[in-house]
Amino acid sequence: MRYIHGFRDGGAAAALAELIGAEVDSTREYHLMEFCGGHTHAIFRYGVEELLPRNVRLVHGPGCPVCVLAMPRLDAAIELASRPQVTLMSYGDMVRVPASRRGSLLKARAQGADVRMAYSALEALDIAVANPDREIVFFAIGFETTTPATAHLILEARRRGLRNITVYCNHVVTPAAIQSILDAPGAAGQTQVRIDGFIGPSHVSAVIGSAPYEEFAHTYRKPVVIAGFEPLDVMQAVYMLVKQINDGQAWVENQFTRGVTRHGNRKAQAIVAEVFELRASFEWRGLGYLAHSAMRIKSSYAEYDAERRFAMQETPVRENAACQCPSIIRGQKKPTDCTIFGTVCTPRSPIGSCMVSAEGVCAAHYKYRRIGNTVAPATVGLGAPA
Amino acid sequence: MCLAVPLRVISLLGDDWVEAEVGGVISRVSIALIEGDDIGDYLIVHAGFAITRLDVEEAEKTLALFAEISAHLVRTQHALHPRLP
Numbered sequence: 226m227r228y229i230h231g232f233r234d235g236g237a238a239a240a241l242a243e244l245i246g247a248e249v250d251s252t253r254e255y256h257l258m259e260f261c262g263g264h265t266h267a268i269f270r271y272g273v274e275e276l277l278p279r280n281v282r283l284v285h286g287p288g289c290p291v292c293v294l295a296m297p298r299l300d301a302a303i304e305l306a307s308r309p310q311v312t313l314m315s316y317g318d319m320v321r322v323p324a325s326r327r328g329s330l331l332k333a334r335a336q337g338a339d340v341r342m343a344y345s346a347l348e349a350l351d352i353a354v355a356n357p358d359r360e361i362v363f364f365a366i367g368f369e370t371t372t373p374a375t376a377h378l379i380l381e382a383r384r385r386g387l388r389n390i391t392v393y394c395n396h397v398v399t400p401a402a403i404q405s406i407l408d409a410p411g412a413a414g415q416t417q418v419r420i421d422g423f424i425g426p427s428h429v430s431a432v433i434g435s436a437p438y439e440e441f442a443h444t445y446r447k448p449v450v451i452a453g454f455e456p457l458d459v460m461q462a463v464y465m466l467v468k469q470i471n472d473g474q475a476w477v478e479n480q481f482t483r484g485v486t487r488h489g490n491r492k493a494q495a496i497v498a499e500v501f502e503l504r505a506s507f508e509w510r511g512l513g514y515l516a517h518s519a520m521r522i523k524s525s526y527a528e529y530d531a532e533r534r535f536a537m538q539e540t541p542v543r544e545n546a547a548c549q550c551p552s553i554i555r556g557q558k559k560p561t562d563c564t565i566f567g568t569v570c571t572p573r574s575p576i577g578s579c580m581v582s583a584e585g586v587c588a589a590h591y592k593y594r595r596i597g598n599t600v601a602p603a604t605v606g607l608g609a610p611a
Numbered sequence: 612m613c614l615a616v617p618l619r620v621i622s623l624l625g626d627d628w629v630e631a632e633v634g635g636v637i638s639r640v641s642i643a644l645i646e647g648d649d650i651g652d653y654l655i656v657h658a659g660f661a662i663t664r665l666d667v668e669e670a671e672k673t674l675a676l677f678a679e680i681s682a683h684l685v686r687t688q689h690a691l692h693p694r695l696p
Contacts, residue, residue: 226634228617228653228670237677240684263613288613316658345659347641370613373644374660428613431655431663454614457677483670484655490663493644584614 228483232455233271241460242276248467255281256419257466258556260403261368261426262289262584263454269589271456277463284418284556287402287512288426289584290367291318292554295508297539298395299324302364305393305535306330306338312356313393314349315364316371317342318582323575325542330364346371346378353382353390361390362531370428372396372520373493376500379522379529391531394522397507399429400437401518405509406555407445418556422466424459425451427481434489438477446475453481500526510578511554550577553586560590567591615657617665620650631656 249255259265265285268274274283287293303324306313313330320330320342334340339359343349346363353361365375375392382390403423425438430451438449448469452462462480469476479485500523507519522530531537544551548570549563560566560579570576572588579585583592618631618640627643631654641660642648653670654661 227619228665228667229633231670231674231677234677234681236684237681240680241677243684244680261613266614290613345641347659368613370615370657370662373662374658377641377643377660426613428615428655428657428662431615458673461673461677480673483666483673484663490645492646493662496644 229455232453232457234457237457238271238276238460241457241464245276245281245460245464245467246278248464248471249278249281250471251278251280253280254421255467255470256284256421257281257424257463258284258286258406258418258420258422259424259452259459260286260288260399261424261429262292262582262586263427264424264452264459265289265586266584266589267454267456267459269593272593273456273459273463276460281463281467284420285553285559285586286406286423286556287509287554288368288399288429289554289579289582289586290371290397291322291582292550292578292585293397293402293509293511294319294322294366294395294578295510296325296542296544297508299330300328300542301537301539302393303328303330303333303338305362305531305537306333306340307336308360308535310358311360311362311535312339312341312352313362313364314341314343314352316366317344319364319366321575322578322581323545346374347381349378349390350381350385350387353387354385357389359389360534362393362535363390364393364395366395368397368399368426368429369432369497370426372501373432373490373496376496379500379526380496382529383526388528391529391534392522393531393537394501394520396501396520397509398503398518398520399426399433400441401515402509402512403438404441405512405515405518407441407447420447420556421470422448422450424462424466425449425477427451427453427458427484430479430481430485430489432490432493435477435479435485435487436489442475442477448475448478450478451481451485453484499523509554511551545576548577550579550587553577553579560587563587613657615655615662617653618656618661620648620652620654623648623650629654629661631661 653665
């Protein structure tokens with residue numbers, strides 16, 4: 226387990242906590258958003274918030290792919306899976322996400338649809354070869370970490386001449402989402418979330434590099450520190466952000482130097498650019514339609530595009546009125562602000578998408594927040610921006 | 612979803628596949644998304660694909676920094692509590 230346990234050392238965490246404590250200015254507040262669900266999970270799992278001074282608040286961001294998938298897209302996938310000739314494959318988290326009318330891919334499977342879970346996108350190739358009479362659809366979700374794998378699947382399908390495989394592409398891009406949070410004008414009934422700096426994603430950045438964050442760090446004067454997913458990584462990133470904020474700086478810094486370079490993985494970027502292009506606009510759960518925030522399959526690979534082959538339709542739906550997922554995704558509410566959190570909505574029987582994936586804020590909170598915890602959960606950005 | 616772990620390459624299988632290991636668990640990993648392959652390399656593996664090579668030198672630097680911070684903390688504690696060993 227080399228290069229894993231070293232980044233979880235308790236002694237070093239205590240030392241970092243002391244360093245942060247010494248650096249923090251007690252007269253001001255620090256609102257830091259960890260964009261990525263992987264960080265959210267690590268923060269809850271290792272109790273990182275409890276090691277930080279009370280005026281350092283972590284705001285949990287929208288970087289959980291199943292949490293931000295708009296329900297009409299999921300409904301369309303379920304409708305497709307229900308067609309008799311189709312085998313639909315997706316990552317494990319996705320099959321449990323609640324759709325409209327309390328449906329889910331798992332329930333569709335129970336009703337006879339051929340829905341399968343995949344660990345790797347490439348499993349779709351073997352299934353396509355083994356079932357030449359069936360239409361294999363890979364329901365692709367995820368941020369830039371996962372997009373190259375889907376692109377590679379399409380390239381491989383073409384190389385092997387497979388005709389019975391398509392991709393339902395729902396890949397989204399990180400910088401656009403971060404920008405939308407910063408741009409949030411406080412639309413009807415929404416409070417703007419106060420954010421002083423960002424903990425940038427580790428593995429997304431391993432692919433795209435640290436350069437794509439530079440523009441908005443500069444434009445919006447918000448520091449970004451790209452951090453690894455281990456608890457010490459997160460704590461070091463908090464320290465680096467606090468230091469930048471104190472110094473009035475807004476740089477992109479890289480804590481995760483063992484995995485991220487400025488330009489990222491150029492081979493993976495080239496594979497993505499070969500197969501995918503940006504959509505003009507895409508709907509995110511909780512964030513609405515964001516310009517240039519998602520990928521679609523280029524017309525040169527149209528025969529692998531499930532949306533074109535099956536003429537898929539999206540029907541607008543109404544969300545469960547009690548579910549606070551959209552506000553939680555925006556960082557405006559915390560799970561305990563939701564009346565159905567932990568009662569009606571649990572990981573075993575989720576109402577909202579945030580309760581499904583281990584990276585969802587509600588699921589992480591449910592699993593790791595001790596009951597009767599004397600440390601109150603950090604209140605996130607509900608107050609007026611300072 | 613974006614979770615990934617560092618695995619060490621133990622054998623090359625050809626055609627952009629390697630076998631890699633962590634904590635006794637061995638898996639088949641695609642290296643189609645990265646350049647080069649070497650036994651002993653650490654790969655950051657996500658959903659069956661290596662997304663990048665772990666830079667061992669940088670990892671050691673970060674670990675050394677954490678060790679230094681810990682040691683520094685112990686020294687400050689000793690300075691504040693001189694009777695502690």
